[in-house]
Amino acid sequence: DTTPFTLVLFGAAGDLARRRLVPSLYALWCDGALPEHWQLLGVSRSALTSDEWRAELADALEGEVADDFLARVGYVSADATDPQALGSLRERLEGQRCIFYLATRADLYAGITRALEEAGLISGQSRMVLEKPIGLDYASAEAIETSVRGCFDERQIFRIDHYLGKETVQNLLVLRFANSIFESQWNHRYIDHIQITIAESGSVAGRGAFYDEVGALRDMVQNHLLQLLCMTAMEPPNTLDADAVRDEKVKVLRALRPMEITTIAEEVVRGQYTAGANGEAGYTEDAGVRDSATETFVAMRVAIDNWRWAGVPFYLRTGKRLPERTCEIVVHFRPVPHSIFPQQRASMANRLVFRLQPDEGIQLSFSEKRPGAAMDIRMSELSLNPQTLRRERAPDAYERLLSDVIQDNQTLFVRHDELMAAWDWVDPILQNWRDSGVRPEPYRAGTWGPSAATMLLARDGRLWDERE
Ligand code: BG6
Numbered sequence: 421d422t423t424p425f426t427l428v429l430f431g432a433a434g435d436l437a438r439r440r441l442v443p444s445l446y447a448l449w450c451d452g453a454l455p456e457h458w459q460l461l462g463v464s465r466s467a468l469t470s471d472e473w474r475a476e477l478a479d480a481l482e483g484e485v486a487d488d489f490l491a492r493v494g495y496v497s498a499d500a501t502d503p504q505a506l507g508s509l510r511e512r513l514e515g516q517r518c519i520f521y522l523a524t525r526a527d528l529y530a531g532i533t534r535a536l537e538e539a540g541l542i543s544g545q546s547r548m549v550l551e552k553p554i555g556l557d558y559a560s561a562e563a564i565e566t567s568v569r570g571c572f573d574e575r576q577i578f579r580i581d582h583y584l585g586k587e588t589v590q591n592l593l594v595l596r597f598a599n600s601i602f603e604s605q606w607n608h609r610y611i612d613h614i615q616i617t618i619a620e621s622g623s624v625a626g627r628g629a630f631y632d633e634v635g636a637l638r639d640m641v642q643n644h645l646l647q648l649l650c651m652t653a654m655e656p657p658n659t660l661d662a663d664a665v666r667d668e669k670v671k672v673l674r675a676l677r678p679m680e681i682t683t684i685a686e687e688v689v690r691g692q693y694t695a696g697a698n699g700e701a702g703y704t705e706d707a708g709v710r711d712s713a714t715e716t717f718v719a720m721r722v723a724i725d726n727w728r729w730a731g732v733p734f735y736l737r738t739g740k741r742l743p744e745r746t747c748e749i750v751v752h753f754r755p756v757p758h759s760i761f762p763q764q765r766a767s768m769a770n771r772l773v774f775r776l777q778p779d780e781g782i783q784l785s786f787s788e789k790r791p792g793a794a795m796d797i798r799m800s801e802l803s804l805n806p807q808t809l810r811r812e813r814a815p816d817a818y819e820r821l822l823s824d825v826i827q828d829n830q831t832l833f834v835r836h837d838e839l840m841a842a843w844d845w846v847d848p849i850l851q852n853w854r855d856s857g858v859r860p861e862p863y864r865a866g867t868w869g870p871s872a873a874t875m876l877l878a879r880d881g882r883l884w885d886e887r888e
Pocket residue numbers: 582620639777
């Protein structure tokens with residue numbers, strides 16, 4: 421698409437803008453992936469001049485920052501919920517294809533939308549990009565959605581979940597739907613269970629004020645983990661069309677077995693990190709709060725009540741301050757029905773690993789004969805995309821997604837009904853935590869979460885995957 425655009429970035433002085441969004445735009449620009457004419461206008465309340473913001477960006481961007489790039493960047497200090505303040509941009513934005521990107525707190529989304537509308541900045545050409553989490557629960561998400569949808573058509577709204585922009589997630593689609601050998605196995609007859617882990621070694625230091633209100637369930641599960649689950653579990657869409665894909669994802673969300681108030685304590689583990697053995701600070705210190713019932717870790721057992729997945733548990737977990745940064749979807753196949761090899765243990769069943777982080781790749785583990793005279797068997801790994809591993813630079817998910825917004829492709833963005841179905845499923849868990857007053861279980865920074873997380877699988881005779 422060669423149509424010029426203006427990216428109006430709200431929350432421009434924030435962490436996300438500096439760490440991910442602007443660097444991704446810059447990478448696209450360096451790759452020659454942007455149209456000839458575009459500009460970036462940062463908006464935020466911080467009192468900065470355009471020159472100061474450019475200087476900040478130049479610091480944050482790696483390598484030689486081309487002056488040509490910075491020449492297209494401007495900054496306006498304004499309260500984005502004030503129609504008058506936004507009105508001053510009218511002349512500047514007149515007749516342009518504006519992409520409004522909201523990287524602020526979600527409780528400002530409705531106010532910013534209203535101000536854009538009153539300032540007369542919205543046209544049929546405009547696009548609206550919303551960062552997650554949209555809302556803090558079903559009701560607040562619905563209120564935001566009502567405001568935004570009052571001013572923009574669904575085709576103009578891009579709800580971003582950057583996990584969908586990760587290369588391996590798209591590769592998962594290709595692997596599943598461009599190969600006939602996997603799809604035939606992709607069901608309860610051959611799959612024993614599936615584990616999805618997003619582990620982070622980092623803490624919440626620096627964003628405690630935001631995080632303490634949100635917690636891991638809203639920050640990671642409601643969006644990233646459920647989206648990964650949808651991509652893994654959905655039926656084959658009939659085309660790669662945005663709505664065809666999203667129709668299938670929303671069906672998965674609606675088939676999630678609702679968490680019953682009586683079983684939440686059994687199915688969902690909630691943790692909060694405490695000081696670690698190597699002097700790492702605990703959560704309350706990192707977040708700068710005195711006392712907190714916010715969870716930094718969630719593990720859960722999820723059932724999908726449909727024909728394909730009957731009886732196949734999906735174990736999800738995510739947390740801060742875990743031993744390493746890793747993200748994997750691991751499909752555990754059933755063991756062979758009858759083994760003729762004495763050394764073969766049930767744990768030697770096939771596994772298909774989709775690794776999103778820190779490196780990318782898809783691996784199949786399978787049994788093979790150990791070379792030699794004896795009939796010994798062992799597990800071996802086959803990389804299904806060895807070239808990916810040799811790539812020098814994995815593009816950031818935001819590059820892919822920003823480029824999709826510019827090209828008006830919604831396939832990797834979350835639709836309204838999907839968002840609401842995800843909140844609908846998560847809401848009872850939030851309510852139960854609030855009403856029961858149960859506090860998260862402590863775990864030491866640098867460990868794999870509270871022991872209850874291990875028990876969640878042990879109860880089913882299973883173990884969490886560990887990276888070799
Ligand atoms: C964000 C969360 O959506 O995803 C952060 O708000 C988290 O808490 C981040 O650290 C992880 O993203 P990535 O791409 O670094 O794994």
